[in-house]
Amino acid sequence: MGRRAKNKQPPPENLETKEYSKPRKRKADPADDRPRPAKKSKGKDTVTSKTKSKINTSKKGPRIRFEDENPDSSEGWEDVRDGAAIGDLDSLLGDSDDDLLRGPVQELDFGSDADEPAPLPSKKSKSKQGGTPPSEIVPTAGSSSSSPDSDWDEDERTTMANMEARSRAMDAQAAADAELDMQEFQAADADDDDEDADVDMDRPDDMNGDIDAEPFQLPTAEEREQEKITTPDVHVVQRRIRECVKVLGKFKRLAEKGRSRSEYVAQLIMDITSYYGYNEFLAEKLFHLFSVPEAIEFFEANEVPRPVTIRTNTLRSRRRDLAQALINRGVNLEPIGKWTNVGLQVFESTVPIGATPEYLAGHYMLQAASSFLPVIALAPQPNERVLDMASAPGGKTTHIAAMMQNTGVVFANDANKARTKSLTANVHRLGCRNVVVCSYDGREFPKVMGGFDRVLLDAPCSGTGVISKDASVKTNKSERDFTLLSHLQKQLILCAIDSVSPESKTGGYIVYSTCSVTVDENEAVVDYALRKRPNVHLVDTSLEFGTPGFTSFRGKVFAPSVALTRRFYPHVHNMDGFFVAKFKVEKRAKTKKPAEEAGTVEIVAEDGTVESQPQEDIGFDSEEDKPYLEEAKRRRMKAKGLRPPPRTKAPTVSATVKASA
Numbered sequence: 085m086g087r088r089a090k091n092k093q094p095p096p097e098n099l100e101t102k103e104y105s106k107p108r109k110r111k112a113d114p115a116d117d118r119p120r121p122a123k124k125s126k127g128k129d130t131v132t133s134k135t136k137s138k139i140n141t142s143k144k145g146p147r148i149r150f151e152d153e154n155p156d157s158s159e160g161w162e163d164v165r166d167g168a169a170i171g172d173l174d175s176l177l178g179d180s181d182d183d184l185l186r187g188p189v190q191e192l193d194f195g196s197d198a199d200e201p202a203p204l205p206s207k208k209s210k211s212k213q214g215g216t217p218p219s220e221i222v223p224t225a226g227s228s229s230s231s232p233d234s235d236w237d238e239d240e241r242t243t244m245a246n247m248e249a250r251s252r253a254m255d256a257q258a259a260a261d262a263e264l265d266m267q268e269f270q271a272a273d274a275d276d277d278d279e280d281a282d283v284d285m286d287r288p289d290d291m292n293g294d295i296d297a298e299p300f301q302l303p304t305a306e307e308r309e310q311e312k313i314t315t316p317d318v319h320v321v322q323r324r325i326r327e328c329v330k331v332l333g334k335f336k337r338l339a340e341k342g343r344s345r346s347e348y349v350a351q352l353i354m355d356i357t358s359y360y361g362y363n364e365f366l367a368e369k370l371f372h373l374f375s376v377p378e379a380i381e382f383f384e385a386n387e388v389p390r391p392v393t394i395r396t397n398t399l400r401s402r403r404r405d406l407a408q409a410l411i412n413r414g415v416n417l418e419p420i421g422k423w424t425n426v427g428l429q430v431f432e433s434t435v436p437i438g439a440t441p442e443y444l445a446g447h448y449m450l451q452a453a454s455s456f457l458p459v460i461a462l463a464p465q466p467n468e469r470v471l472d473m474a475s476a477p478g479g480k481t482t483h484i485a486a487m488m489q490n491t492g493v494v495f496a497n498d499a500n501k502a503r504t505k506s507l508t509a510n511v512h513r514l515g516c517r518n519v520v521v522c523s524y525d526g527r528e529f530p531k532v533m534g535g536f537d538r539v540l541l542d543a544p545c546s547g548t549g550v551i552s553k554d555a556s557v558k559t560n561k562s563e564r565d566f567t568l569l570s571h572l573q574k575q576l577i578l579c580a581i582d583s584v585s586p587e588s589k590t591g592g593y594i595v596y597s598t599c600s601v602t603v604d605e606n607e608a609v610v611d612y613a614l615r616k617r618p619n620v621h622l623v624d625t626s627l628e629f630g631t632p633g634f635t636s637f638r639g640k641v642f643a644p645s646v647a648l649t650r651r652f653y654p655h656v657h658n659m660d661g662f663f664v665a666k667f668k669v670e671k672r673a674k675t676k677k678p679a680e681e682a683g684t685v686e687i688v689a690e691d692g693t694v695e696s697q698p699q700e701d702i703g704f705d706s707e708e709d710k711p712y713l714e715e716a717k718r719r720r721m722k723a724k725g726l727r728p729p730p731r732t733k734a735p736t737v738s739a740t741v742k743a744s745a
């Protein structure tokens with residue numbers, strides 16, 4: 085566990101979006117010289133944030149209007165018209181969300197490595213958060229609620245009456261902030277020749293180490309060895325991260341003579357590993373997803389809890405009524421953003437959000453904002469037949485059921501029987517009468533049943549998007565886990581596709597989502613599905629924001645249409661890291677199967693057993709699947725007491741794939 089991770093975090097930051105462009109450059113600020121070690125903590129997440137901005141989809145900062153909430157209104161997002169979504173936080177942790185939601189607010193533990201709960205700021209407190217937020221939040225809603233320019237008093241309780249005014253004020257503040265950012269950025273560029281200025285302005289947001297006048301030098305091999313056996317000084321590491329980022333940004337000018345770029349990158353990854361507490365493999369994997377300064381923003385954002393959000397269950401309540409009821413109980417909340425008319429962000433509360441009478445009566449689900457997205461993309465329609473293939477504990481299932489206005493049927497499946505208990509409990513609590521709960525391995529579909537109008541595959545994943553909630557991901561994921569997960573996801577997605585009826589009059593769609601940001605679990609899976617199932621193509625997710633998926637990554641090239649998928653990042657959107665892809669299924673062209681696709685295939689099941697499946701069902705006989713098949717064969721031989729042949733140099737697939745959700 086890195087030094088950072090042991091420290092406490094400030095309260096959740098604002099829900100907002102920004103499209104990452106360039107790192108924000110800051111002028112030197114004496115306040116930034118404060119020592120860093122005790123900055124943030126992953127405390128027990130309490131509903132205490134005083135920040136007021138929202139997740140938003142347009143740079144203009146659309147206002148939230150409760151008037152638009154008429155469930156029959158077709159304005160805005162038709163998908164969310166009647167929706168209500170539940171939190172996904174628990175899905176990753178593998179526990180029932182009931183456990184999470186019961187008990188006082190102070191017990192809402194989204195993090196895991198805190199020794200003590202974060203202090204609960206009083207409503208009157210105007211003190212700043214313990215550390216600079218990892219991301220500059222986009223200019224859509226005011227990120228700085230404490231701004232003297234605000235035309236409303238942040239200590240004033242939010243009411244239905246003042247909510248709109250506050251929203252407007254935030255927008256204005258955000259626009260001003262954006263302007264300021266741009267000016268700073270332009271000034272930084274203009275000062276490009278001034279090296280001293282660069283030192284300060286290039287400093288990543290949250291790296292506040294000492295400023296040393298001495299030129300930066302990479303440690304020698306001896307020093308590196310020494311650091312491996314002693315604990316490195318956190319200030320030294322901080323400064324080195326900052327300096328490496330700076331050098332990598334202006335390599336020709338700032339690099340030491342004779343040193344290569346890869347040496348700086350290697351040092352930076354090593355320092356990220358120790359500073360933030362990741363294993364080296366994961367630190368490197370995540371690092372390469374971003375530009376250098378953005379990577380630091382990502383790692384920083386993972387140290388800060390995401391905002392607490394709830395989804396109105398439109399089967400039981402309307403958002404404005406729910407908001408009023410909670411406000412009356414002492415909850416300070418606001419609509420999340422224009423992109424959803426069922427979401428509310430909770431800033432602070434004097435009552436436990438997971439145990440209010442409204443909660444118990446099923447008027448809302450405590451749910452991460454990112455978890456709304458796949459259901460919005462799925463856009464289930466009344467009277468359809470929908471499969472939620474990996475559904476426990478039911479956040480998205482209940483959202484789907486609500487969007488379908490309790491009509492049609494939602495098959496809520498999960499391979500983990502224990503988890504279906506919390507799924508069933510949520511289905512009951514929220515009054516979903518169109519849900520059938522079942523427990524099959526998703527890979528058994530469509531043999532179990534098929535012909536669905538829509539399928540949601542919210543796949544089991546590594547959870548690299550929700551590290552702020554589960555810091556154990558930093559250290560417990562290995563290369564092998566990613567190989568296994570990616571393989572399981574590929575199997576599941578083909579089964580999801582095959583479960584959809586191309587004949588559907590209203591649908592014929594699949595949404596694939598994960599709460600992970602790795603390419604292996606996202607674009608690679610989507611691309612695989614496109615190659616294996618020529619009868620599907622990607623379509624627009626209809627999500628207003630998000631970063632396009634990678635069409636190429638570190639030597640791998642994906643179909644150009646993969647750009648239609650959407651990525652969501654903590655440091656950009658102030659949401660959990662998430663991925664959403666939407667496919668349309670067309671009728672299959674009748675083609676003869678290639679000879680190589682005949683026979684059966686052995687698949688490693690979740691419990692580690694090896695199953696034989698007719699290969700034509702899912703067709704896992706391609707070159708890339710060979711290692712898995714080989715490994716399955718080895719396991720079977722071992723189980724029979726036979727000596728398996730030596731491994732070829734392929735990835736190993738031998739153990740169980742755990743649902744990481």
Ligand SMILES: C[S@@+](CC[C@H](N)C(=O)[O-])C[C@H]1O[C@@H](n2cnc3c(N)ncnc32)[C@H](O)[C@@H]1O
Nearest residue numbers: 175474475477478479480499500526542743745
């Ligand atoms: C990300 S979670 C789902 C969260 C859920 N959609 C929600 O919104 O509450 C992934 C789920 O996949 C389930 N799972 C893992 N392997 C599976 C498989 N082979 N078939 C079906 N479900 C599986 C896990 O038990 C876990 O509940």
